[in-house]
Amino acid sequence: MREPTPEQIRDERVYRSLGLTDAEYELVVEKLGRLPNYVEAGIFGVLWSEHCSYKSSKVHLRRFPTSGPQVLQGPGENAGVVDIGDGMAVAFKMESHNHPSAVEPYQGAATGVGGILRDIFTMGARPVAFLDSLRFGPLDDGRTRYLFSEVVAGIGGYGNCVGIPTVGGEVQFSPTYRGNPLVNAMCVGILPADGIVRGTATGVGNPVFVVGARTGRDGIHGATFASAEDPEEKERSAVQVGDPFLGKLLMEACLELIASGAVVGIQDMGAAGLTSSSAEMASRAGGGLEMILDRVPVREEGMTPYEMMLSESQERMLVVLERGREHVAFAIFQRYGLEVADIGRVTDDGRLRLIWHGEVVADMPVAALVDEAPVYERPIALPSEPERVDIPASLPAREAWLAVLSHPSVADKRFVYRQYDTMVRAQTVMGPGSDAALVKVPGMDKAIAMATDGNSRYVALNPRRGGQIAVAEAVRNLATAGAKPLAITNCLNFGNPEKPEIMRQLSDAIDGMAEACKALDTPVVSGNVSLYNESRGVDIQPTPVVGAIGVIDGIAKRLQSAPTRERAAAGLDLWLLGREDDSLEGTLYGELVCGRPVGDAPYIDLAEERRLHDLLQAIAGTRAAAAAHDVTEGGVAAAVAEMMIQCGAGGEIDIPAGMSQLGWLFSEAQGRAVVAVLPEGAEDLARLAAAFAVPLRKLGRLVASEKVAVRQAGDMVVEIPLAALRDAYEHAIPMALRAGTAGASA
Amino acid sequence: MKTFDVEVRVWLKPSVFDPQGHAVEQALHTLGFDGAQNVRIGKYMHLTVTGETEAEARKSVEQMCERVLSNPVMETYAYELKETVV
């Protein structure tokens, strides 16, 4: 196949198939001062894509707070880095792999994990944990069951093999994701606070290397495809295949190389492969790069410069070394059996120049490719008022309790996380199933706390408040474990930005998130935006997913999300910290009875939220509580039941007089947690709650019994065996998957 | 020196339970292929070998199969070998 000429690209509008609009093409011509050839047009196409340039979201992302004394590296690098004290730091980032996972779920999820892993170790950090935030349609659908099973297998397939534990995350199910599942992967790494490595190509004359896997034709146009609607219609050839074994060797070799001090800059070849890695590294350094493509190791014969530049073959890195120290790299890579090729050098002319067969095949200003990429102020619709609906009390308390616990979003996720190696590296103090995961810093009495969260129902009902809640929930998980929150990363999964109402959701959600980040002192240090999450013209509910990081000094202080069996059996009182609320607006209960999200998003007050977080850390410090669990989806009823199921104790719960029974049980008002406390700890707890001005109410108690009773003013509201709650909670997902198999035979 | 095209198949011995085969068999029945029985899932490998004679190449392939490509404790193998026509 002959590549189109520059004139053909213009006259036949070939640039459109490369992802450029007519106006963008005109801009390319202006920046170059001539017509781009096919290679150049392709490079502009991917770098100016939504995925690489953030052109629709950039003006809004600027509103996030990104600094603070704890921030060592904010957005703009491969990952954010925060200080955790004692000379140590944590690098972390979350990234979406939604579209690839919708087409080929196993490889899509696996390569998502591999990609985020490389972003972390390129910072000079030793990766220590993965978390995954997943969204699927309802499990009554065969395609969804297939996607769910394969995505989970793919995450495990990659993460287990590279030897990094998957310690947390969440899975939620809603009809909104039926045609467009979400796969957001987060990686966390540890490094010395003064050991950050950046993705910059500095030092004129320094050599540039490609290391790792050979370049093949896989994934060409993955970046443009990531921003396109209905990926199923695209060719499956865009799917990349991950090789975790090679990924592990590459990680070890790169960490060893970084430790040698010979590395000037290093970057993963992620979306848009060699194109984005080279352009971004040159852009950060304010310089240029010259690359001789004949030297790129290829997997297939006859690859063109266009294909080499746009390939998304996995497990490849671009490394700039200090001139004269190349032998250090060769020795390390040889020992790991990895390929390394010297493909060019750093220049100071500000241009990305590509040479093939002795000819210059592309020559473009780096600034035009990256810094001067188009930025759009897309039209934003007027805000819409949350609808006013009466939520019928049509589901009685007992049935509602079972329905909430057996809703796959709430139900036990053991099916998922027991397929992940959650303990490799032998530093996992608290793993999946806890409010936050805790991973020890080796050799220190210190652990990193981490959690992900993001409930799209709230954002759909009220984008701004929903954005606040997304941050508050993730950060609250850390505080509930007794950790001090430090910073967040995020994935903003939204629909088509060309629709003004979607831009309204994005803009408002960002405002809400920014407000929460400020109130909770957790700046945004890294993140990713995934737009065009739609299927057949229908957009997903807006889904900002937040990954939060904190630190706990002294692991003995940690709070489990449920007490041990022995402590529960000895008798513990349950207390509610935070507002007493009986509104069903925005709740899972509301969605269950109305079949869709209804009302406004639940109550949140960021000042109250902050006081609760401070109180929880203080409680952990005094060891007044045996366990703490935050109140989220499913309300107090779900929080208490989860605690009882985990510790195997029944108990008694009292609904305050004057409160609506259903509302009190299932309200999802924010800023709340349930704590289990020894009876003699009540005084300490009251003193602390008063000191932090957090409302405190006794909920009831845990008892060594198989019975659970809920009363109001002495009258029985629900009486149910613990086993019934447990069955609903533990069997929901396995049964949904089994029912599927049986259903297919009918 | 001649070059031979080799196709190797490796599968679990009849005495060994094959959960993958079992799962696929169940799925086939679910889809109405009631006649499908005894599903076994194995591996297929393709390679080329060189040798002076076919007998020498065969000997080499058999050694590969017995030492590396299959584990005789649980697996069995078969292969086909053809001289490549240039």
Added chain:
Amino acid sequence: MKWAVVVFPGSNCDEDAAQAVRETTGDVVDLVWHDATDLSEYDAIILPGGFSYGDYLRSGAIARFSPAVEAVRREAGAGKLVLGICNGFQVLTESHLLPGALLRNNHLQFRCEMVELVVDNNTSPFTRAYQLGERIQIPIAHGEGRFHADPETVEDLRKRGRIAFRYAHSPNGSVADIAGILGEGGNVLGLMPHPERAIVDWMGSVDGRRLFQSMHQYVEEGLADARANA
């Protein structure tokens, strides 16, 4: 005494095992690259968990041909202690240092969780610190842990007390619920569960400690005897 942990490309529990040995015994542990040809200076050798060579052909199948495993074979023959954990167990069966094979879990999924084991032999160098029939908690993390051997081999293992650990509730469909077996000389142990992940209380169990301590005690007694006889 001195320990070696062999590192294959793709091993990922090597550091964990070394740390567990240091923590439980205070002994010196070296991480030894797979191309090592001589391991005679070590009293005990651990083949750690992971995915050696990606486990792309069969788990442990390629690692078997490494120089280090040749060296392990020699040291095992000389009576040194060899412990294969998870992928290390797979390497030992592929190398025929232990009988049987480890197949894909019967439910086809990778499985990581704390499991209950029953101690079936408490006289070996690896298990002497446990009680016979004792139930202990050790985590598993594997996709191919279903032990298989022909009935005669299993019967022989049972008769000779070479089944060191059984699962109380099999997580993978292993024949006779086998979780760990001993070699003919009693100085080689392969087990699927990870004792190095049950060392300190925050891990959820400390039942793995005694395995490393048993090995330490056995070797130190032997060394003391040797010194006394010298």
